[in-house]
Amino acid sequence: MEPPLLESQRASLDEKTFGTDDDARLVKRQSVELFSTENPLKLAGGQEIGPIRVAYEMYGTLSPAKDNAFFICHALTGDAHAAGRYNLEDRKPGWWDEFIGPGRGIDTDRFCVICANVLGGCQGTTGPSCIDPKTGEPYGLNFPFITIADIVHVHKELVSYLGIKKLAGAIGGSLGGMQVLEWIAQDPDAIENAIVLASAANLSAQGIAFNAVGRRAIYADPQFHNGGYYDRAEEVSVQSDHPPNAPQSTVSKTGKGPRFGLALARMIAHITYLSESSIEKKFGRRLQNSEQLAFDLMRETEFQIESYLHYQGEQFVERFDANSYLYLTKAMDYFDLAESYHGLNNALGNTSARTLVASYTTDWLFPTAQSREIVSALILAGKHASFCELESPYGHDAFLVEVQQLTELVRAFLNS
């Protein structure tokens, strides 16, 4: 599974790039090619893939003993840019910037934080929008079927490449939490502190249902072309060995592809990320641009909630690849720790990790009962497990939104 690293790969590691600029917290994206045509990654579904380029970022300084690495597993549509800014002009920092940094929840004065784009993604790591070396064309639907176990294999290979024998910690919410769970199941001694937020040991039937309708919206888009919608010329650049400092998405910006279907999939999913009460409070029945109802069937953004969802859909297609969405939601559907490891106790019973599991009161996509199931399995196996149901009105999104609360919880857990 893990072929030895080539010396040329090791040599490309530049220790000086690990640190962040403490004042501006400037960071840079790095990338490395792991596996190869000769030593491909064997996937859970039976296929193979290699080489795999992995985009990742590191914040903080790796200790000489390399025992302070903390891995961030991102959620469905996240990327490796979890914290900091690429340059001083960047309007927005990484997606979990408030939580990761000097003195923050994941303290970069103490830990060296690593975040990598997942296998199958579209933000620098090999995925369906990348060139298949066998054909010279983007993979499209020829990209092999992947699971969360495969995603974790690639993460582990990156960690090994970085010379890290054991992670001080790993944390993730939603699909990220599934990766953390899979990691301690696959390699029970790989992580000292495992933190699982708003997640589950398997995706519920309701979760599968929402993913299925989202994928169907993409399949149905006439611009889907069975996954072969890429503009070839654009894709090549991200495959170079020297990615630019600011990340280039592999998503086509030309307006091609199933933009409508992907936006619709995102709109549907976005509703499930919000709680009924937060959506009611934030938008209610307020109108977007008028005091009065228009009595116009075709006005699609009359209510603020409609306008918000349209905006979310439009933004999303600018940064995400439809094929990646298909592959990653399917990986999520397939995730079932108990099924893969012949029982949840078997999956989690061997780990030496200290675990923290947290759910959110208004998260109906990953309800608290699913977190309790994980904790029960750990405790039944005599493992150390902390559990907390956090009070929040923000639904599934809470793990990204409620940073202060999470900071306190994680800090207490890591210091205890």
Added chain:
Amino acid sequence: MEPPLLESQRASLDEKTFGTDDDARLVKRQSVELFSTENPLKLAGGQEIGPIRVAYEMYGTLSPAKDNAFFICHALTGDAHAAGRYNLEDRKPGWWDEFIGPGRGIDTDRFCVICANVLGGCQGTTGPSCIDPKTGEPYGLNFPFITIADIVHVHKELVSYLGIKKLAGAIGGSLGGMQVLEWIAQDPDAIENAIVLASAANLSAQGIAFNAVGRRAIYADPQFHNGGYYDRAEEVSVQSDHPPNAPQSTVSKTGKGPRFGLALARMIAHITYLSESSIEKKFGRRLQNSEQLAFDLMRETEFQIESYLHYQGEQFVERFDANSYLYLTKAMDYFDLAESYHGLNNALGNTSARTLVASYTTDWLFPTAQSREIVSALILAGKHASFCELESPYGHDAFLVEVQQLTELVRAFLNS
């Protein structure tokens, strides 16, 4: 608003058709033309429409004093065929057959039950799939914008046409409950017993959101053709003055129209009708036709829940018109009793109706809090109001599924 009935219309009433055949409970669909080009219905949005053909059914016998009529307001995709069978070969009876009949929850030995397809629908009452007499073509998106107030106006006109001065009762779930609420607000003394199930005084932001993504799926379907997808030849038959006994849907059977978009809209909506626990219990993560996962991205019906949703979508497009879905979901979005009547107390405070409001514990689309809001307004206004939160695992669908429970509740209410 309510032009006098023409004698020719009254004359078409055939008292003998009201009764059901007690053994087989055979029923027949009737239809009547209300309003006219000269006396059109003035709609809430400012437009006018007339004539309006209304398809309806009656079960039980209207008393000589015509004081035992009980009106059934159907939900979003329902129709006038609430109970009984059209002929002995019919495989399925009407949609609420277990609840309506001799000795049942709505007892046809006591009440004469009326159920009419709503304005804008596609099951015999004038809607976007019907011929616009001004153009000789199906209305399509030239059909005027309609609200629940307009739907209720047409119901009232039907009741008046039948010579009924006051209804003994009216009942409806979901969109049907909205009609009952609008009815007692519009005409406070029109109904003796008003029963509102799994409904609300306005649609929540989350409800608007789900409707909006469903409509977007239809708009995006290349077969939508801006609503002009009808096969003209098929439409004419349902406009005849002598509809066949078995109802002819106005839905095209030719495979034209935005079938894919409509099916997707239905799949999305269907998820919201089920509770998380019922979907988990009924389907869980079970596979449809295999013991093993296929690791195949394009297999869309691998999990049972996926297969079920696909089936629901496919069935739905055979019986429902996409334009009707657009108009009726929009009417639902617009429903806001407090907004229309300057406060909920104002809307409900004048009614002489005895009211029963019931919600379901696992209904997350129309949560109990929304029912409580209705009841609070009634009680604050000093009105008689009964409220019950019914225990059920079936989510929003419970009002259609939990017939025994509902029967007991409604019987107790009507007998008290």
